[in-house]
Amino acid sequence: MTTTAMYDVLGPRSERRVRLVGRIGLAAAAIVGAALIYQLASHHQLDPRLWKVLLDRDLMRTVLAGLVATVQCALFAVVLSILGGILLAALRLSENAVLRAIVRVWVEIFRGLPLLLLIFFIFLGAPRLGIVVPSFWALTLGISLYNSAVMSEIFRAGIVSLPKGQAEAAAAIGLRKAQTFRIVLIPQAVRIMLPALISQLVTVLKETSLGFIIGYTELLRSGRIAVEYLGGQYAIPIYTLVAVVYLLVDTTLSRLARRIES
Numbered sequence: 001m002t003t004t005a006m007y008d009v010l011g012p013r014s015e016r017r018v019r020l021v022g023r024i025g026l027a028a029a030a031i032v033g034a035a036l037i038y039q040l041a042s043h044h045q046l047d048p049r050l051w052k053v054l055l056d057r058d059l060m061r062t063v064l065a066g067l068v069a070t071v072q073c074a075l076f077a078v079v080l081s082i083l084g085g086i087l088l089a090a091l092r093l094s095e096n097a098v099l100r101a102i103v104r105v106w107v108e109i110f111r112g113l114p115l116l117l118l119i120f121f122i123f124l125g126a127p128r129l130g131i132v133v134p135s136f137w138a139l140t141l142g143i144s145l146y147n148s149a150v151m152s153e154i155f156r157a158g159i160v161s162l163p164k165g166q167a168e169a170a171a172a173i174g175l176r177k178a179q180t181f182r183i184v185l186i187p188q189a190v191r192i193m194l195p196a197l198i199s200q201l202v203t204v205l206k207e208t209s210l211g212f213i214i215g216y217t218e219l220l221r222s223g224r225i226a227v228e229y230l231g232g233q234y235a236i237p238i239y240t241l242v243a244v245v246y247l248l249v250d251t252t253l254s255r256l257a258r259r260i261e262s
Contacts, residue, residue, distance in 0.1 A: 059226050062226050066217060070209075071249075080148065085155050088149065090181055111150060113146070115146045118142040135215050142210075147200060158192045162192075198260070199257075206246065212224065226238050
């Protein structure tokens with residue numbers, strides 16, 4: 001069996017150039033890293049006494065509580081985003097031209113607006129209408145509105161990429177359009193769009209850090225609270241811990257995505 005490459009195979013010269021660029025990039029990263037370490041050391045930010053704060057139990061409890069709040073918000077936002085994305089994708093593929101146009105405008109609006117602006121609209125605008133929205137739901141709904149629009153395009157692209165014969169075969173055996181969409185198209189499209197979908201879910205997790213702006217005590221705000229309580233001299237160790245936690249969670253999700261994809 002022969003396989004066809006989806007890209008041009010690099011020649012010897014191109015391979016040498018790629019290796020050279022990679023080595024230059026690594027060298028530049030090493031220089032920047034060394035300069036950063038030197039600056040930290042020269043300002044006494046690598047003093048072991050500062051970094052011992054990471055062993056403080058109260059700090060670990062604060063960071064853990066922030067992580068739980070972050071994951072909680074992310075889970076709600078992911079579920080709402082996926083459900084909203086599937087609904088918008090189904091309406092976007094409707095045979096009704098007016099409905100398709102309305103959904104298209106909706107998607108373009110919520111994809112185009114900055115996420116922080118959406119959160120402010122909900123958190124600060126809803127009370128003007130007599131509706132008090134807690135910071136958790138203001139953050140969750142803002143993230144959900146934005147990401148449902150993004151995910152709808154991911155779902156739509158995955159469905160459109162399927163052979164048209166799939167829908168025709170489903171119609172031939174008597175399935176309604178809703179059943180065809182739910183039973184035939186979505187399960188197959190998920191396998192195609194899974195990498196992009198998982199990537200967007202990782203983005204959702206990082207977007208919860210915007211809760212810092214409206215007073216929701218997620219991971220980043222928990223770090224800020226710890227810095228204010230322990231003192232500004234511990235800012236770098238504490239924020240480094242917060243960054244490491246984010247990296248660990250994102251790496252875990254990425255590995256899980258690869259497992260699911262395989």
